[in-house]
Amino acid sequence: MLVHLLRRSVLGSGILGIGVKRRCSCALQSVGCPDKAQPADMIRNRAQIKRVLCVAEKNDAAKGISDIMSNGRFRRREGMSKFNKIYEYEYHLFGQNVTVLMTSVSGHLLGLEFKTPFQKWHSCSPVLLFDAEVEKYCPENMVQIKRTLEKEVKQCQLLIIWTDCDREGENIGFEIIDVCKAVKPNIQVLRAKFSEITPNSIRRACDTLSEPDSKVSDAVDVRQELDLRIGASFTRFQTLRLQKIFPESLANQLISYGSCQFPTLGFVVERFKAIQSFIPETFYKIKVLHEVEEDTVEFSWKRNRLFNHTACLVLYQICMEDPIATVTSVTSKPKSKWRPLPLDTVEMEKLASRKLRISAKETMKIAEKLYTRGFISYPRTETNIFPPNLALGPLVEEQTQSSVWGAFAQRVLEQPGGPNPRQGKKSDQAHPPIHPTKHSSSLQGNEGRLYEFIVRHFLACVSQDALGQETVVDVDIAQEKFSTSGLMITARNYLDVYPYDRWTTKLIPVYEQGSQFQPTAIEMVDGQTSPPQLLTEADLIALMEKHGIGTDATHAEHIETIKSRMYVGLTSDQRFLPGELGMGLVEGYNSMGYEMSKPNLRAELEADLKLVSEGRKDKWSVLQHHIQKYKTVFIESVHKAKKLDEALSPYLGAAQEIPEEQQQDMEIPLPIRKCPHCGRDMVLKKKREGNGKYLTCVGYPACKTAVWFPDMVLEVSRDQSICPTCRPAPVHMLKLKFRRGSLPPMMPLEFVGCIGGCDETLREVLDLKYLRAGGSGGSGGGRGDGPHPPAPPPPRAPSSNARPSLPPVPTVVPQPQPPPRALSVSASSDSNTIVCNCGQQALLLTVRKDGPNQGRQFYKCNGGTCGFFLWADQPGQQGASQSWGAPLQVSQPPRTTVNSANAGQTMCHCNETAVMRTVQKDGPNKGRMFHTCGKSREQQCGFFQWADENTPPSGAFDGGYNGGGNGGRQARRITGAATTPTNPPLPRGRARVASATPQDTLVPTCPPAMTYVFCGVDISTFLSIHPQNISAENCASALSWFYSLESRKKATKRHLRGEKSCCSLNVKAGGPVILRIL
Incomplete structure (x- = not known):
């Protein structure tokens, strides 16, 4: 599917002709070998680089980077967008001083949309959106930023992309490249890679400039196009249909669909239904209590619990008969509580939601601000391993300035080995875990709370585990086992700075192995199993990550979407509860057999996107594969749409019936073939x-x-x-x-x-x-599809050179026949000589005219008098059906059987014996008998034949109407008692007639009585002919030949007009072809 950039008048100089395909190679035009580490080696004509345009993803990032690169000595000026400034300063790059112009965009510079005919909701059927053309365009609110880039790049020799180093940032970078190259095609392009806006990170990025990665950008292009096509088609279908089915509830509501938001909704609905379907069970257990001084110790039963009341009661009574507890073992061992892993995006979202009560969306918004202001590292990362080359000491030392956790930071620096992070197992090979980059004590509100959490988490993970001593005591009462445990914390370590974890001391008395005691109480208690709880936002994010729904950067966005669409709500304790519409949609789609609320479809897509970004799968193959997969699901969903209505009815009321006309308009036509x-x-x-x-x-x-x-x-x-x-x-x-x-x-x-x-x-x-x-x-x-189909073309006017539209006789089951020969030849000629209707050797020519048959050879009459024509590559198929594929699947034509068990009987199209009826209705045919299909009226094949026209073949003729395997028909030569196959019929549109002698008379094998009717034929006498090599397939051609060759009377009109005709061509079964004036 081609994707084009849209030319719009508001875009000024525009970006005409730049598309996604071009974007894949634009970076390669500007730089050299990507394997060389030094950026100077990749730059052409370094001495000519005087001005460098740098573009960041946001204005705050541009300002922060400029402040570092210029040491605070940049000059700020206004761009065309009041939100995106231009920072100008000098910088030493490639061994020389250059002028840097640093500006920014505000996220994606270009958007993706359907072309104009498909943008309106009622412009087409939603299924067409899977194949409709899409285009890149510049939204109105980005036009001024685009104009700034176009203006500034004209005076620059190098473009450096400083967008965020993730998939979206790479794609935004290529949008910037497209816009700039449209104005200056030869601009050289490099990419700066960094994870934090700190002096060391920015200078390192300037020293290691590289090529932009088109593969990473391609993955975003695929995701954007699929999200657009899938979301738009399903959203339009759902909204337009359900607004009519439930007008009182959904008259003005947008009912959106997204391949990520629906599985996210599915998790919420699945948990709610699990709670609904949960059946609590009663269980029983034995509890032992022992009071020592002021402490009460509870011993838990090793069997945990039983669901059989009688069994538990018997064991309880046994314990009560001998209620003395014997200490069987006392075990003491060291216990550790592990410090947290380095912080990645998903863990930050979950912990902020649980510990700080800040939503994932708000968390990411705050983290983005902290990053662009240089307080933390890049907040979108899947890594929980600190790379060995990242110096952690200076980062910890930066936090010693704090009056709150500064003393703990100093302890970390002084601990044996210095900062020692606990390492995870995930790495995206792009960014380190989230960590603070500089100290701040001025942040307020949620910004201050989130920054404090990130700092404390960082200090905790580079600290040491908490240590303790655990004691486990096992006792025996009447051979039933019970146990208890106590904990003594010996070193809190990371817990001193990380209040988000709890680990408390539990004191128990001193027990000695072998000692006995009398329990204070032995009780048999009961309880009930409890259902799972509704999902919290942290639980939902964990499920999305587990099943591959979205990315660490998009989880919050998908959750916010299902909340804003009213598919889910929040309880008082911030747990997700599905709404009626959300429940009905999930149940409706699941009842169709497609588990669209399950994560499988989207998880496969996310896996393919990752492979595209790694260069292991082709962008276009992945795109087409998933378009076809979702299109198939969509078509089936539309055909089963009533299941959606039925699922929503219990929640939204009775479904209204859609008028038949509107119902037909909403149906999705199934494809017949490709255009x-x-x-x-x-x-x-x-x-x-x-x-x-x-x-x-x-x-x-x-x-x-x-x-x-x-x-x-x-x-x-x-x-x-x-x-x-x-x-x-x-x-x-x-x-x-x-x-x-x-x-x-x-x-x-x-x-x-x-x-x-x-x-x-x-x-x-x-x-x-x-x-x-x-x-x-x-x-x-005719025209193609549209909102209103155009009127059909008017009937064609009769034309003197228009061939009559006469169908060939359908293929029938053949009788055993000798194979037909190619063409008749004279006795003296070579066996391969092609002879025309005149009896002369035909002329071999080649088609020169442009068209599908250009270059094809054919035979025609040497003198041009008999009208003979034959394709050279079909000499062995003359008279056969010249179909380009399999024969048409039709029933057999009626025929009279000869030399068989049903000899002399008339067969209908069902290949069964026809029944004879008599006309009872008043009229010229009253009393006339006819053959028809013997089945009931609903099952009849439509066969009809007058009984007085059903004349069987005569003489030694060996069967009436017998077709060959390829639709060919054979004529038989009558020479005494013997019959030999004569020449097969010619191709459609030609007939051969030669002077017939009494001893060599040819009789065509035509079907039993058929009449072709024509009008406008200027013939005034009764004529009868015995044509040679004319099959039933070519009866119409016989008439055409007769006009032009025999009578020299030219037919002026050959349009089939039924009862208004003035002449007819009558073919008797096995008899001659007769032209009769009506």
Whole structure:
């Protein structure tokens, strides 16, 4: 799917022609080998670099970096955006002094949106959004920032990206690169990588400049496009449908969907339903109490608890019979309470929520401010391991200034080995754990509380574990085991600075092994199992991280979304409770069979995005894979939408019925095939006027490919069968039902055919053009999809050079026949010589005209008189059906069987013996007998044939209407008692006639009686001919040939017009072709 940047008048010079594809290589145009560590080696013409444009992600970051690089001597001036200043100063870079212009953006500079026809909610069916074109554009509130970049970059020779060093920051960096390269294509680009805004970190970043990483940016592009397509399609579907189904509850409510927010909602609903379905059970246990002086010690039962009352009662009574406790063991061992791991983003969000009661969204907002002001390191990190090259001593020393925890920081510096962090197991290879970078005592409110937490956590993790001594006492009462434990803390260590953990001393009396005592009380108590608690925000974040939903930087955003949409609420103790709408949506989608509230789909996407960012998977393959996966789920969800209504009804009231017209508008048409012009799906849609349908491309109005079905087609629908021939697969077959009387009698009124081009029968009947790639549209120049389908094209006016649209006879089950030969040849000619209708050797030519047959060879009459034509690559298939694929799946035409068990009987389309009826209705045919299908009216195949026209073959003719395996028909030569196969029929559109001699008479094997009717034929005499090599498939061609060759009378009109015709072509079974004036 191509993604383009949108040209808009407000963008000034614009960013025309820059797209995501270009962005993948733009950085490579500006720098050299990425493996070289020294940035100076990657820069062309270093001496020419006089001015450097640096762009940070936020103005605070730009100011902080400028302050460090300039030692506080920068000059500030205004940019075009009042929120994004320009800081100018001198800096020593690449061994020379350069002028640095440092400015900033405000997050993403460009947005992603559907192109104009698809932006409005009612502009198209939501399913089309999976394939609709999208574009990068600059939002109105970013235009001034963009203009600043375009203006400043013109005077610079180098661009350095100083955005945050994560996926989003890398993608923002490439948006900056796109804008700048649109103005100055040859600008050189480098990337500064840093984790904190401190002097050491910034100077190190200047010394290790590298190339921007397009792979990391690609992962964001994929995520953005998928989020847009998935979110927009499901949101429009849900909102537009449910607002009509529940107008009183949801009339003005946006019912959004997101591939991350829905699994997040699913966790809340799942926990709530677990509580609802929980059945408490009563349990029983024995408790022993022992009072020594003022202390009461409780001994717990080693069996813990029993759910059988009788069993517990028996054991209790045994203990009461001999209630003396014997001390069996006294064990004393050292005990440690581990200091916390280094702080990553997820842990910071969870602990801030639990300990500080600050939401994850507010936590990330505050942390971002602290980072840009230089108080802490980068707050979006998955790492909980301090790298060995990070000097922790200076960071701890910075905190000795504090009057609150300064003394503890000094203890850490003085402890053996100095700061000694407890290391975790996670690293994103980009940023260290979150830690303070400088001391501050002026922060207030939540900023001060979060900063204090980060400092205390850092000092605790580089300190030492708390130490204690634990004593465990085991006793025996009537062979039942009980135990208790006590704790003596010997060294608090990290607990002195980390009040967020609790570890208290528990004192117990001194017991000696082997001693006995009388318990103060032995009790049998009962209790009940309790359900799990509702999720807290920390619990929810932990589940999201465990199942791979979102990233450390987006967890808070997804949680906030389900809260703002009223899918969930908060209890008084800040636990999540699902709302009625949230419950109904999750239950509705789960009842469809697609567990869309489960994390599986999104977790797979997140894993693929990681592989894209690492260069292990291709961006476009991942994008298309997940688009098709979610599109399939979406289509099935729409078809099962009533389950959504049923799930929401208990919460929102009775569902209202949607009028049938609106229901049809909301249905998602299933794809029939791919459009040969643009590659999108082609679907069946209802005509704006009438009840018919047409096949159209979903890319309308950009693509106007369409196929209009004539009025003779009463019904058309998608069949589940797939055409094995047409490409690109899958191409679904169509079920068609024709108007009675609109087809020749031998054709069934209902059959299944392929619209892909391989069914020549269907193409002839419907007078359709084959959908070839690169063409200009379907039959009649129809249009594609749109909010209102265009009117069908008007009927074609009769044309003197228009070929009549006569269908070939359908394929039937063949009788055993000798294989047909290619063409008849003279006795003296070579066996490979092609002879035309004149009996002369045909001329071999090559198609020169542009088109699908360009370069193809064919034969034609050397003298140009007989109209002979034959493709050179089909000499062995003359007379066979020239279908481009599998034969059309239709029922057998009616036929009279000969030389079989049913000899002489008429067979219907079902291949069963037809029954004979008599016309009872008053009229010219009253009393006339006819054959019809013997099944019930609902199951009849539509077969009809007058009994007096069912004439069996005569003489030595070996079977009436017998088709070959490829649809070919054979003529037989009658020479006495022996029959030999004659030449097969010619290709469609041509007929051969030669002077027939009495001893060499040819009789065509035509179907039992069929009549083709034409109008406008200027012939005034009764004519009868015995054509040679004319099959039933070419009867119409015989008439065409007769006009031009035999009578020299030219047909002016050949349009099929039924009863208004003035002449007819009558073909008797096995008999001659007769032209009769009506």
